Amino acid sequence: MLPLAPWLCWGIPVIGAILTPLLAKIGHKVRDYGAVLFSIAGFIFGLSMVPDIFTGQVVNWFTGERLGSIPYESKVVWIYELGIEMGVLVDPLSVFMANIAGGLGALIMVYALGYMHGDPDLTRYWFFKNFFIGGMVLLVIANNFLQMFIGWEIVGLCSYALIGFWHKKKEPSPVPDYKTEGEYNAMCGMKAFITTRVGDVALLIAILTIYAATLRAGPRPTFNFLELREQVEWARLLVASGLLVPTIILLFGGPVGKSAQFPLHVWLPEAMAGPTTVSALIHAATMVKAGVYLVARVLPIFVEVFKVIDLTNALYTFSLVVACIGAFTAFLAATMGMVAREVKKVLAYSTISQIGYMMLARGRGGLIGYVAGEIAEGYYAGTFHLMSHAVFKALLFLSAGAVLHATETKDMFEMGGLRQYMPITYKCMFIGALSLAGIPPLSGFWSKETIFDAAWVLAEEAYQHGYAFIGVTGYILLFIAVITAAMTLFYSIRMIAIIFIWPESEYIKEREQKGEHVHEAPPVMWVPLAVLAAVSVIGGLFAPAFQVFMFKGWEGIEIHAPAEIFIKTVASPTIFMTLGAFALGGIPAYYFYWSRKIDPGEFLEKHGFFRTIHSFFYNRWYINDFYTKVIVGGFIKFSNAVYKFFEQGIVDRFNYALAWVVRSFSQAFRKTHTGDLNYNMIAVMLGVIAILLLLLFG
Amino acid sequence: MSSEFVVEVALIAFLIIFALLAVELKKLAYAVVSLGLMSTVLSVIFYVLYAPYVAVINLLVYAGAVIVLFLAVLSLMRPSEEGRKKEKYDVIAEISGGVLFIIIAVILVQILITSYIGLQFVYGKTLNLPSFIPLQMQNILQNVAESTWRVRVIDVLIQAMALFIAGLGVAALFRRERGEKE
Amino acid sequence: MIGLNWYLAASAILYLIGLYCLATKRNLIKMIIGIEILINAAHLNFIALSTTTAGLDPLARTYVIVSIGVGAGVIALALSLTLLVYRHYGTLDVRKMRRLKW
Numbered sequence: 001m002l003p004l005a006p007w008l009c010w011g012i013p014v015i016g017a018i019l020t021p022l023l024a025k026i027g028h029k030v031r032d033y034g035a036v037l038f039s040i041a042g043f044i045f046g047l048s049m050v051p052d053i054f055t056g057q058v059v060n061w062f063t064g065e066r067l068g069s070i071p072y073e074s075k076v077v078w079i080y081e082l083g084i085e086m087g088v089l090v091d092p093l094s095v096f097m098a099n100i101a102g103g104l105g106a107l108i109m110v111y112a113l114g115y116m117h118g119d120p121d122l123t124r125y126w127f128f129k130n131f132f133i134g135g136m137v138l139l140v141i142a143n144n145f146l147q148m149f150i151g152w153e154i155v156g157l158c159s160y161a162l163i164g165f166w167h168k169k170k171e172p173s174p175v176p177d178y179k180t181e182g183e184y185n186a187m188c189g190m191k192a193f194i195t196t197r198v199g200d201v202a203l204l205i206a207i208l209t210i211y212a213a214t215l216r217a218g219p220r221p222t223f224n225f226l227e228l229r230e231q232v233e234w235a236r237l238l239v240a241s242g243l244l245v246p247t248i249i250l251l252f253g254g255p256v257g258k259s260a261q262f263p264l265h266v267w268l269p270e271a272m273a274g275p276t277t278v279s280a281l282i283h284a285a286t287m288v289k290a291g292v293y294l295v296a297r298v299l300p301i302f303v304e305v306f307k308v309i310d311l312t313n314a315l316y317t318f319s320l321v322v323a324c325i326g327a328f329t330a331f332l333a334a335t336m337g338m339v340a341r342e343v344k345k346v347l348a349y350s351t352i353s354q355i356g357y358m359m360l361a362r363g364r365g366g367l368i369g370y371v372a373g374e375i376a377e378g379y380y381a382g383t384f385h386l387m388s389h390a391v392f393k394a395l396l397f398l399s400a401g402a403v404l405h406a407t408e409t410k411d412m413f414e415m416g417g418l419r420q421y422m423p424i425t426y427k428c429m430f431i432g433a434l435s436l437a438g439i440p441p442l443s444g445f446w447s448k449e450t451i452f453d454a455a456w457v458l459a460e461e462a463y464q465h466g467y468a469f470i471g472v473t474g475y476i477l478l479f480i481a482v483i484t485a486a487m488t489l490f491y492s493i494r495m496i497a498i499i500f501i502w503p504e505s506e507y508i509k510e511r512e513q514k515g516e517h518v519h520e521a522p523p524v525m526w527v528p529l530a531v532l533a534a535v536s537v538i539g540g541l542f543a544p545a546f547q548v549f550m551f552k553g554w555e556g557i558e559i560h561a562p563a564e565i566f567i568k569t570v571a572s573p574t575i576f577m578t579l580g581a582f583a584l585g586g587i588p589a590y591y592f593y594w595s596r597k598i599d600p601g602e603f604l605e606k607h608g609f610f611r612t613i614h615s616f617f618y619n620r621w622y623i624n625d626f627y628t629k630v631i632v633g634g635f636i637k638f639s640n641a642v643y644k645f646f647e648q649g650i651v652d653r654f655n656y657a658l659a660w661v662v663r664s665f666s667q668a669f670r671k672t673h674t675g676d677l678n679y680n681m682i683a684v685m686l687g688v689i690a691i692l693l694l695l696l697f698g
Numbered sequence: 699m700s701s702e703f704v705v706e707v708a709l710i711a712f713l714i715i716f717a718l719l720a721v722e723l724k725k726l727a728y729a730v731v732s733l734g735l736m737s738t739v740l741s742v743i744f745y746v747l748y749a750p751y752v753a754v755i756n757l758l759v760y761a762g763a764v765i766v767l768f769l770a771v772l773s774l775m776r777p778s779e780e781g782r783k784k785e786k787y788d789v790i791a792e793i794s795g796g797v798l799f800i801i802i803a804v805i806l807v808q809i810l811i812t813s814y815i816g817l818q819f820v821y822g823k824t825l826n827l828p829s830f831i832p833l834q835m836q837n838i839l840q841n842v843a844e845s846t847w848r849v850r851v852i853d854v855l856i857q858a859m860a861l862f863i864a865g866l867g868v869a870a871l872f873r874r875e876r877g878e879k880e
Numbered sequence: 881m882i883g884l885n886w887y888l889a890a891s892a893i894l895y896l897i898g899l900y901c902l903a904t905k906r907n908l909i910k911m912i913i914g915i916e917i918l919i920n921a922a923h924l925n926f927i928a929l930s931t932t933t934a935g936l937d938p939l940a941r942t943y944v945i946v947s948i949g950v951g952a953g954v955i956a957l958a959l960s961l962t963l964l965v966y967r968h969y970g971t972l973d974v975r976k977m978r979r980l981k982w
Contacts, residue, residue: 710890
């Protein structure tokens with residue numbers, strides 16, 4: 001790797017972010033290209049770490065000296081006794097995530113050159129974008145919890161700032177509660193921030209609890225991942241005080257918030273109010289992956305520790321919770337995605353759904369680890385799906401951005417017939433949608449299959465080892481996953497069809513008449529799209545290399561030969577389930593949307609049952625309304641009550657009473673000021689008498 | 699009853715009588731004069747109480763500068779002022795003459811005292827005090843002389859300060875007058 | 881020398897005369913005279929108490945000397961203020977100077 005690569009791959013974007021206002025003073029073009037260059041430079045440093053993972057040795061390319069083997073840690077210790085340090089960990093998982101963040105970040109920055117062209121607030125945009133990339137890479141490459149949490153917070157901040165980026169817009173807002181669209185955007189940003197905050201607080205409590213346990217029990221308090229894996233005393237202490245299970249659940253609270261799982265998933269659809277590049281970067285490719293990264297990081301620690309201490313039922317609880325929440329969220333979001341009206345909202349729901357898949361895979365990995373003692377399969381499946389999802393989701397968002405840029409509307413039903421106007425975008429988006437749905441031979445298929453396969457293996461192994469409950473759970477999870485796959489195909493086809501295949505809507509016709517033609521995106525925008533589409537197509541072929549990559553540094557994992565992987569994936573029983581899901585989802589979608597044999601509107605009107613379901617899904621299962629009324633409304637009422645009764649009733653009254661006492665006292669005292677010197681003398685004499693009495697009797 | 703007793707009681711009686719007179723007399727000038735007499739009697743009492751320095755200073759200040767001040771102020775407070783310019787100048791002359799006299803008296807007395815006691819002390823001899831002072835008192839007076847000699851600068855400074863303040867006060871009294879004339 | 885009590889009594893009587901004058905008299909000049917009587921009473925007290933059969937206390941005498949000087953300054957200032965007050969009010973009657981009334 002290039003020297004200091006792990007430090008620089010997050011340091012360069014951060015420095016670039018800080019330098020952006022300076023560059024802006026020089027000139028607009030300098031600022032734009034400079035910002036993009038910084039992110040590309042950071043990505044190059046990140047790329048340079050990849051070969052080292054393959055060889056297993058970290059080598060400095062400039063000087064040729066060997067620095068260490070994987071996992072390689074480079075740290076600066078601040079306070080040794082408290083275990084506070086700052087460091088980076090070169091490890092398959094962190095390098096992989098850093099490259100995804102850096103690579104997609106750089107690509108989207110290039111895309112943003114075209115998309116955000118002419119926006120007056122571009123300096124702020126570049127600043128937060130670069131800062132975000134730096135923060136995300138910091139998050140994944142950190143070697144201890146504290147630093148990871150710092151990166152976590154940085155991405156939360158940048159996400160808030162970027163979602164509410166257009167807070168000055170003056171158009172009327174789409175929601176009746178707010179006056180202008182600008183206010184609505186700001187509200188979306190705040191909602192994202194506050195909702196993820198709830199998860200952040202849970203995460204922080206869990207981190208500090210673990211730290212406190214290491215403080216009490218271990219030789220040295222630590223936040224470090226590697227050390228937590230080696231020293232196991234802290235887990236014993238946590239079990240002894242009964243805190244292990246709550247801590248683990250709270251630790252998962254962070255991913256629930258950041259990765260938009262149930263019950264904290266409500267912020268992601270509103271977060272689509274930001275620019276599309278923001279949605280692509282933050283909500284498709286990186287920030288929402290941070291939660292999955294955390295689960296992946298923590299899982300080996302738990303497995304190692306619990307192997308030693310034999311607390312495997314804690315591992316079991318954790319994995320079960322992760323898997324169930326993941327599965328339920330996937331199902332939930334897919335149902336909402338089927339009926340959404342806006343392009344970006346469909347993509348947002350599909351993001352939530354796919355991350356649910358990833359959580360499901362990780363949870364299964366944990367359960368398999370509980371059952372059979374190794375977690376490799378589920379772990380690998382979740383991570384592989386992460387990579388392919390990042391690619392095709394970014395592709396989908398960017399093409400949606402191109403469509404939005406061209407038609408300037410967010411509602412899908414106002415588009416239509418764009419196939420003839422935007423052929424390149426159509427092809428790219430089509431590839432992306434197929435990959436999302438998991439159609440072979442695109443990368444989405446391979447990764448989804450791996451997840452199904454892992455679930456199947458879990459169920460089988462569970463029965464083999466005699467854990468009937470887990471076996472049943474495994475089957476249920478598999479079933480939910482398959483149904484969700486069907487729904488995924490359904491809404492992907494729906495989206496593509498409505499945007500591109502349907503005839504032109506009134507809105508498009510008006511625009512054409514007015515002379516604002518719907519045109520293809522400029523090259524700076526469709527080149528990244530093509531790149532991502534290509535990666536999505538051939539990504540499946542990377543599976544074997546990926547496996548070698550991921551498990552470098554783990555002992556006792558058998559690396560399968562490449563051909564074996566492909567055959568194993570295709571020839572397992574789950575392939576039939578996948579095909580069944582395709583049929584279940586694809587055939588209605590084809591009829592409804594593609595060939596337009598049955599009109600969906602008429603269908604809904606005829607069948608009341610479907611209409612009820614439709615409105616239930618459309619209102620997002622009323623979860624959002626529940627939160628707004630109960631939690632937000634309740635809190636505001638509570639604050640009002642506190643203000644009225646406490647602030648005004650007690651504190652203000654106390655102030656008035658105090659003032660009244662002082663004033664009345666002084667009024668009474670005024671009467672002694674006669675202005676006559678003789679009376680003053682009499683007062684002096686009284687004082688003298690008092691002193692004499694004091695001397696006599698005191 | 700010894701003569702000492704009579705003398706001291708008489709002094710105390712005169713003190714109180716003069717004080718009462720100062721308080722009760724209707725004419726302000728008479729009251730001020732009575733005050734001056736009271737201060738003089740007080741000085742004598744101080745001398746009898748074996749405090750010669752205090753006596754002299756009291757005499758100089760209270761029976762000198764302060765009385766002069768009082769009289770100056772009183773004279774400035776006549777109800778009417780036309781046709782009294784001569785009296786104004788007379789008052790000025792009186793006051794300045796009095797101040798000069800006081801300064802000269804102070805200097806002379808200081809020279810006397812310091813030469814009488816200080817020179818002897820500086821040359822290392824013991825004090826030759828009058829014989830009616832008992833021996834213990836002589837020792838004590840010697841100590842007093844020693845200590846006051848050591849801090850003799852403060853003595854001079856106090857006197858100078860008192861006189862300076864008195865002079866300032868008198869000058870302040872005259873300020874408006876000159877302004878009004880012009 | 882007669883007993884200490886005589887002098888202490890004299891000092892107390894002077895003190896009371898001074899207070900009486902301040903409390904009763906209307907004329908400002910009389911009041912300043914009263915202040916001066918008060919000061920003299922204190923001086924007499926000091927000197928009387930510092931003259932004992934065991935010895936003389938030079939410290940008290942020193943204080944008295946200082947106090948005489950300060951007292952002179954105070955009276956000078958009071959007199960100049962009196963003069964200005966007379967110019968302003970036209971009278972020396974304290975009962976008529978009520979500007980410090982509430």
